Amino acid sequence: MFSVLPLLSGLLLAAASLTPSLIPRDWLMQGALAGISMAAGYLVTLFVLALWRALQIPVLPRRWANLAHAILAIPVLAILVRCVALSDDWQNSIRLRMNMPVLEAASTTKMILLAAAVFVAFFVLGHGMLALFNLLRRRLARYIPAASANVVGLLLAALIVVTITRDGVVNWALRVADRSYAAAQHLTDPSAAAPEEAWRSGGPGSVIDWDLMGKPGRDFVSGGPRAAAIADFSGRQAKEPLRIYVGLAQDTLPERRAQIALEEMIRVGAFDRKVLVVASPTGTGWMDPASYDALEYMHDGDVATVAVQYSYLQSPLALIFETDSGLDQATATMRAVYDHWRQLPATARPRLYLHGISLGAWSSMYSFNPFQMMNEPVSGAFWAGPPFPSELWRQANSARQPDSLFILPEVDEGEVIRYASQFAPADRLSRPWGRLRILFLQHASDPIVFYSPASLWRAPEWMREPAAPDVSPRLSFTPIVTQLQLAVDMLVSTSTPPGFGHIYDAEEYIDGWAAISVPSGWTDNDTARLKARCGKDGLIGCRNG
Known part of the structure; x- marks a missing residue:
């Protein structure tokens, strides 16, 4: 037989x-x-x-x-x-x-x-x-x-x-x-009524439909720390953070969804905030609360975040089948926001950052146009768990110093681009940051980042380096098998505890945001206190303590 x-x-x-x-x-x-x-x-x-x-x-x-x-x-x-x-x-x-x-x-x-x-x-x-x-x-x-x-x-x-x-x-x-x-996105929890505050997306006077926002968007908009909790943490006066989210069902065209997001931003005064973040969701539209909560605590709530959904699929499926949807939406959103932002007086603009996690990092990177922004650059970008096909990430990797590791490269003098992991914070380098700060946060054990199609027949470059602390020293290469192993790893990449695989935890976001957004008067003691507060809630972020 x-x-x-x-x-x-x-x-x-x-x-x-x-x-x-x-x-x-x-x-x-x-x-x-x-x-x-x-x-x-x-x-x-x-x-x-x-x-x-x-x-x-x-x-x-x-x-x-x-x-x-x-x-x-x-x-x-x-x-x-x-x-x-x-x-x-x-x-x-x-x-x-x-x-x-x-x-x-x-x-x-x-x-x-x-x-x-x-x-x-x-x-x-x-x-x-x-x-x-x-x-x-x-x-x-x-x-x-x-x-x-x-x-x-x-x-x-x-x-x-x-x-x-x-x-x-x-x-x-x-x-x-x-x-x-x-x-599933349209199954609205009866208890999750539309917000009553006019400054919230989906609330009174909003151009965004609450019922079309989808569960990930509703969770994001209704979550996050309130001003009272932020003030209790900082001892200073705080604002209510602004969160603008447009669901995929809001309109069929990515350009129209981006325009709706811009109209909502103008309505609630997002461009009057100190920090403005253009964020790209993951495939399902999810926004990791651990990252956004931390940033809002750091800047006394004087933060506005905008995101537009582009898919209903889980990230691995969206990565394969709906790549263009994510890239088109991120590009349309960034273009709409950036064009309006640069028309404002330079002294009255908020600091503008790009942010994305997983598939959101890929689409956010794609929307970053250095030629368009060369004369008036954004303040920075923070990309966590960048998927392996991300072109900007690959270009940065290829420019690394010859003696630096593939899993943790050093690019030039680290003035613009830096890499961090759970074992190596962004500020580990003694050299100062430049005007534009770009940070890649990645785990050596994250297969979404380090999958290699060429592993079908040859060992990936990172496999020829000393094993990182979160990687088994017994890992070895076998043609065909290594490809299958990494493919399975991608499917179960979120089955690890926080801080490993494709799960990035609050402490890593805190270190990252502190490094690139430079909160006023922020100290190492503040970082430790915020990590302690976020540690109470684990993956659901910092919230209200």
Whole structure:
């Protein structure tokens, strides 16, 4: 039933998949990964053998082939047994660094059973593809030579499978997900009534419809610290922070949504504040409260933040399928805000910052136009967890000092661009900042940042460096497998505790905002006090203490 050589290749890749990567995996994810890796090894080897035969290249006689298989099976099975025995230790080597509980001993058995089930499912699917190939090559052989029929049949079968998967299954799943998330966005909590204050988006006189804002927007607008809590923290008079949010359902055009946001900003006096932030949400429209709460505390509430939603999808899906939507919306919003901002007298303008987290960081970076802003630059940008395709992030990486790390580069003298992590704050450099301050906050264990498409065949550059404190020193590279591991890591990148993977916590935002926005009279003691206050609520931010 099974071909021996493909099966041995599959077992070898399954063994390699047990090695650690960036994010710790439980038995469920590890079992799925091992099964997929085994199927990938099996199907790739089967494909190569089919192509070999299609080209009518000579093969070993059956007796010699069986002997070769028996010899190969010994080291493959030995490697598999060793990897299974060490798999829990490898996963725990990451868990301990992230302060996570270690795996249970029984998880290994469940993982093996799941891996076998996943492999069988893919094996059946693979045989269906093989049957399609055989059908096509036999039909083609009636009209063209057998060798050509084999090659053309193989290519046609692959094309049919890719087309059905991409244009059929994937698009169908995307439509279902989009409708589901859209429906969820419009489920308004009866207790979440529209605000009564005129200065809040969705309140009396607002040009933004509260019911069209979506749950992430309503949560953002109605949340955050109030002036009394901020004044209690600082001992100074404080203002009510302004939060402007336009939902995706507000209008079909990104330019129109951006214009509505600008009208609302003018209505509530956002341009009269000391600090103005143009923020880009994540794929679902979520805004991490830990970041915005911290900034509002730092500047006595004299802050206005504007954001416009562009998708209903979770960030990994939006990253793949709705990239242009995010980029177009961020560009339209930034252009509308910046054009109005630069028309104001230079002495009366607020300090203008760009901000985004995850997919929001990518779209925010895309909206940053240095040629447009060269004469009248913004004050800075703070981008957390920048996704790996982000062009500006990649350009900054390529300009790093040769002796600096890929995971924590140093660009020029650090006057304009700096990188920070949970172990390395932005102000660790003794050199002073310049007029424009750009900060990238990233964890070495964040696969959204450090995924590499080239890991299919070569080790990523960061993997050739000494392991960071939150990365297992036992991490290693294996072709195909490392690609699959990093893909799984992206799916579970938010399963870590705060401060690891793709979860950025309040303390990191506080250090970042303190470095780039330079709050008046702010001290290290203020930073420590704010971290203590934010620590009470964890991921939900600083709020009202």
